[in-house]
Amino acid sequence: MDLTGARWRKSTKSENNGGDCVEVADNLPGVVAVRDSKDPTGPVLAFTPSAWQAFVADIAEVTGA
Numbered sequence: 001m002d003l004t005g006a007r008w009r010k011s012t013k014s015e016n017n018g019g020d021c022v023e024v025a026d027n028l029p030g031v032v033a034v035r036d037s038k039d040p041t042g043p044v045l046a047f048t049p050s051a052w053q054a055f056v057a058d059i060a061e062v063t064g065a
Contacts, residue, residue: 001046006033008040026052 006025021037032052034045047055 001031001033001044003028003033003044008035010037 003025005028007027008023008025010021010023023035023037023040025033025035026049030048032047032049034047036042
């Protein structure tokens with residue numbers, strides 16, 4: 001998977017205190033990439049946009065966000 005043009009962003013819920021965070025790149029065609037902010041050259045999870053939307057919706061439901 002070519003992530004050359006990925007624009008990574010942290011959640012707005014993340015704090016800038018060095019805590020555990022994930023970064024998401026959702027500007028790539030047909031894929032949403034997710035990585036650990038502490039290991040930016042490490043492994044990346046890839047979701048289809050619809051699978052990512054379902055995942056985020058499920059988390060919002062569980063957390064009440």
